[in-house]
Amino acid sequence: MVILGALLLVGVAVVLILHPILSGREAPLESAGEEPSEAQFRKRISLLQLRDAEYEHAMGKLGEEDFQALRKEISAEALAAIRAEEAEARGAVPALGHADGGGRGEDAALEEEIGRVRARLKGGVFCSECGHPNGPGSRFCSECGSPLQSPRPSTTS
Amino acid sequence: MTALGEFALWIALPISFWGMAMGFVGGHQKRGDLVLSAERSVYIVFALLTVASLGIVNAFLTDQFQYWYVAGYSNRDLDIFFKLSGLWAGQRGSLVFWAVLLAFFAALTVFQNRKRNRDFMPYVVGVLQGILGFFLVVLLFAGVNPFEQLGFVPADGQGLNPQLQNYWMTIHPPVLYLGFTAFSIPFAFAMAALLNGRLDSRWIVVTRRWTLVSWFFLTNGIIFGMRWAYEELGWGGYWFWDPVENASLLPWLTATAFLHSIMIQENRGMLKVWNMSLVLLTFLLTIFATFLTRSGLIESVHSFAQNTGIAFIFLAFMGSIFVAAVILILYRLPALRSENQIESFVSREAAFLLNNLVLLGAAFAILWGTIFPLVSEAFTGQPIAVGPPFFNRVNIPIGLVLLALTGIGPVIAWRRATGRNLKRNFALPVGIGVAVSGAIFLLGARNGYALATFGISAFVLTTIAVEFWKGTRARARIEGEGFFAAFAHLVGRNRRRWGGYIVHAGVVLVFAAFAGRAFEVEVRKALNPGETVSVASPFGHTYTLTYEGMSSSLEANFDRWVALLSVQRNGASVGSMVTERRFYRVNRQMVTEVGIRSTPVEDLYVILADVEDFEGIVANDPAAQRIVVQVMVNPLVGWIWYGGVIITIGSLIALWPTAEVARRRGVVAGKADAGSLAGAAPA
Numbered sequence: 016m017v018i019l020g021a022l023l024l025v026g027v028a029v030v031l032i033l034h035p036i037l038s039g040r041e042a043p044l045e046s047a048g049e050e051p052s053e054a055q056f057r058k059r060i061s062l063l064q065l066r067d068a069e070y071e072h073a074m075g076k077l078g079e080e081d082f083q084a085l086r087k088e089i090s091a092e093a094l095a096a097i098r099a100e101e102a103e104a105r106g107a108v109p110a111l112g113h114a115d116g117g118g119r120g121e122d123a124a125l126e127e128e129i130g131r132v133r134a135r136l137k138g139g140v141f142c143s144e145c146g147h148p149n150g151p152g153s154r155f156c157s158e159c160g161s162p163l164q165s166p167r168p169s170t171t172s
Numbered sequence: 173m174t175a176l177g178e179f180a181l182w183i184a185l186p187i188s189f190w191g192m193a194m195g196f197v198g199g200h201q202k203r204g205d206l207v208l209s210a211e212r213s214v215y216i217v218f219a220l221l222t223v224a225s226l227g228i229v230n231a232f233l234t235d236q237f238q239y240w241y242v243a244g245y246s247n248r249d250l251d252i253f254f255k256l257s258g259l260w261a262g263q264r265g266s267l268v269f270w271a272v273l274l275a276f277f278a279a280l281t282v283f284q285n286r287k288r289n290r291d292f293m294p295y296v297v298g299v300l301q302g303i304l305g306f307f308l309v310v311l312l313f314a315g316v317n318p319f320e321q322l323g324f325v326p327a328d329g330q331g332l333n334p335q336l337q338n339y340w341m342t343i344h345p346p347v348l349y350l351g352f353t354a355f356s357i358p359f360a361f362a363m364a365a366l367l368n369g370r371l372d373s374r375w376i377v378v379t380r381r382w383t384l385v386s387w388f389f390l391t392n393g394i395i396f397g398m399r400w401a402y403e404e405l406g407w408g409g410y411w412f413w414d415p416v417e418n419a420s421l422l423p424w425l426t427a428t429a430f431l432h433s434i435m436i437q438e439n440r441g442m443l444k445v446w447n448m449s450l451v452l453l454t455f456l457l458t459i460f461a462t463f464l465t466r467s468g469l470i471e472s473v474h475s476f477a478q479n480t481g482i483a484f485i486f487l488a489f490m491g492s493i494f495v496a497a498v499i500l501i502l503y504r505l506p507a508l509r510s511e512n513q514i515e516s517f518v519s520r521e522a523a524f525l526l527n528n529l530v531l532l533g534a535a536f537a538i539l540w541g542t543i544f545p546l547v548s549e550a551f552t553g554q555p556i557a558v559g560p561p562f563f564n565r566v567n568i569p570i571g572l573v574l575l576a577l578t579g580i581g582p583v584i585a586w587r588r589a590t591g592r593n594l595k596r597n598f599a600l601p602v603g604i605g606v607a608v609s610g611a612i613f614l615l616g617a618r619n620g621y622a623l624a625t626f627g628i629s630a631f632v633l634t635t636i637a638v639e640f641w642k643g644t645r646a647r648a649r650i651e652g653e654g655f656f657a658a659f660a661h662l663v664g665r666n667r668r669r670w671g672g673y674i675v676h677a678g679v680v681l682v683f684a685a686f687a688g689r690a691f692e693v694e695v696r697k698a699l700n701p702g703e704t705v706s707v708a709s710p711f712g713h714t715y716t717l718t719y720e721g722m723s724s725s726l727e728a729n730f731d732r733w734v735a736l737l738s739v740q741r742n743g744a745s746v747g748s749m750v751t752e753r754r755f756y757r758v759n760r761q762m763v764t765e766v767g768i769r770s771t772p773v774e775d776l777y778v779i780l781a782d783v784e785d786f787e788g789i790v791a792n793d794p795a796a797q798r799i800v801v802q803v804m805v806n807p808l809v810g811w812i813w814y815g816g817v818i819i820t821i822g823s824l825i826a827l828w829p830t831a832e833v834a835r836r837r838g839v840v841a842g843k844a845d846a847g848s849l850a851g852a853a854p855a
Contacts, residue, residue, distance in 0.1 A: 021179040024223070028187055028216045032209050041204025042211055046290045053372040060439060064586070067666075073650060074642040078592050081585060088587070131650060 177227015
């Protein structure tokens with residue numbers, strides 16, 4: 016009984032292992048084009064950093080000056096990553112499944128979120144020092160007295 | 173069935189070597205057929221190791237004492253729960269158990285990556301099969317075959333060590349082994365990245381989850397071990413800096429460091445060589461942990477020296493891995509250059525780096541303290557002791573720095589923190605920390621380390637609470653949501669971060685529990701029935717225990733003598749406790765079972781220290797009931813277990829897959845809309 020079981024185990028194992036070599040069946044050596052490239056990865060990281068910075072500013076964790084300086088740096092990195100990604104797309108053969116209409120990726124959702132946070136911060140609605148919401152047109156926060164950022168000419172869509 | 177199990181091991185060995193060869197060759201030559209063969213070999217080795225494991229379990233359940241391993245760790249009357257866990261009761265079965273868990277994770281990895289990470293997988297398979305092959309070689313050629321037979325069939329086995337007949341000691345090894353073996357996956361991907369030259373952040377992203385899974389099991393495994401020690405060893409403590417304990421702590425320390433430093437690589441493209449080295453070090457420490465605890469080295473240096481086969485194989489394996497990995501890292505050094513630099517010593521990057529240095533420092537100190545006595549005794553023959561005083565002196569200050577960093581790291585700004593930023597974010601937590609320390613001092617506490625721990629704990633908990641509060645409020649206002657919805661979405665959108673905060677909160681509780689030891693109270697007294705012993709809790713109330721008497725009984729596996737004590741707290745009755753002595757007949761061992769009465773702030777811990785007249789008690793002689801008890805109050809010890817639960821919850825939140833991950837699997841990232849970034853381009 017044991018010998019029979021053992022022979023069965025050996026037989027099945029050997030067949031399964033040798034079958035690919037004998038029949039020529041192959042495991043894929045390349046992924047199906049869904050892997051984000053390094054540039055795409057860097058872009059996503061930059062967007063996440065931007066989102067976190069916007070929230071930390073909205074939370075009152077990051078002051079106005081610190082936030083602006085950080086935002087400038089991260090945005091520059093994100094733009095560089097986007098340019099690298101575009102260069103990749105121009106130079107590379109389009110991979111399978113890389114359709115433009117493939118649905119909204121996370122990146123678009125992130126950008127939307129960043130836009131939403133920005134919009135709320137604009138017009139002095141939301142105090143970046145203590146987080147208290149103020150009426151539009153306010154110049155000082157009614158909760159903590161800090162000056163609110165004055166509305167800038169809109170440069171974002 | 174059992175015989176088939178042994179055969180399965182023998183078949184698995186050549187197949188794992190085949191898989192290793194096919195993985196490396198197929199990856200290098202870009203031969204998909206060889207790679208497919210290698211990946212199938214992983215499933216086969218897993219199936220074979222499962223057969224081997226079931227064979228051992230079957231041998232325990234059917235009392236097959238002709239097997240040396242079963243006879244050594246079981247007996248007929250052993251509770252079935254402990255027979256089932258016989259697989260990991262001793263060295264030989266443990267090695268099989270380790271191998272089958274590793275094979276399970278390897279098979280899972282191969283399955284998950286059928287269509288993904290294809291440029292890594294051939295080498296990942298090669299590495300994992302190499303590790304499995306190593307364990308099979310040890311099992312079959314180092315004199316530790318669990319299927320070795322005695323040549324006769326004993327009437328009964330020798331039984332399981334009574335101290336292992338405890339729930340916590342049954343689940344502690346499996347959980348810990350899950351942690352050790354899971355870390356082989358990040359290691360395999362790191363080696364694959366070195367081999368295929370894909371040294372961008374992808375190997376980190378792919379293995380982040382596995383690292384957290386490993387860490388999760390390691391943490392729980394260590395805490396279960398502490399619970400066992402607390403309940404079973406009966407000294408009121410839970411950690412003794414024992415070599416076996418230290419062996420499990422070492423990879424935990426480096427894995428914790430790695431979990432944090434990968435965030436730096438992801439965010440800032442720094443510490444690439446450091447991360448490669450940490451993965452290598454952590455993996456080697458997991459193998460070292462097996463080596464230390466299951467090679468006989470700890471029982472006695474001299475008995476170990478008689479089994480040099482296993483030592484040679486382990487050291488050769490660790491040495492080859494180390495040499496190969498170092499060569500690969502040096503070869504790939506140009507591609508591992510940092511993309512950025514640390515701009516300021518006052519920044520999140522610097523805080524994370526300090527966290528890493530501190531954790532590594534503790535690991536090296538503990539490693540040194542653990543192996544130095546062994547090395548010294550091997551050469552000089554003189555045993556020397558490196559015990560708790562050394563380890564505590566080194567690790568308590570390190571622990572305090574680490575605790576402080578858990579509050580600083582998440583809050584301090586990336587890149588550079590200005591004075592404004594520091595004042596804004598740390599003024600309140602520091603104030604609260606100092607206030608709490610001061611309040612405890614005023615209440616009479618004088619232990620410096622304990623005061624520092626409580627103060628820093630309050631500091632950290634404040635930073636965490638403020639993060640949650642401010643984050644939820646910001647989200648609520650931005651998204652126009654209610655408070656609870658905002659909280660749920662906040663955590664859901666960034667589970668790693670907020671799960672991490674919850675883990676930190678759990679860690680703080682555990683540290684506070686450690687500080688509670690500074691306020692332990694202990695009383696030892698001889699009692700006749702009716703007499704009382706009192707002990708004052710540092711929280712101000714007094715426990716009075718009245719010794720009611722002894723009873724005795726015969727159980728299936730042991731004889732027991734039970735002391736019953738009724739408990740009063742400030743004069744009011746709060747129930748009763750028992751503490752007992754047990755004589756395990758088959759093992760001929762006497763052990764003490766302590767009594768524990770837990771409240772959220774303290775444990776009342778009773779040890780039956782001495783029984784004068786066992787036979788008199790069995791004979792129900794009223795004059796023979798005199799005992800000696802040791803009564804302890806252990807403040808805050810429960811916070812270790814509660815902290816462990818909170819750490820578990822936080823880890824699960826951090827691990828939980830998000831809808832985005834699932835979406836990303838089928839969708840390529842949409843084209844960027846530069847609109848949201850306009851207005852920020854450099855002038």
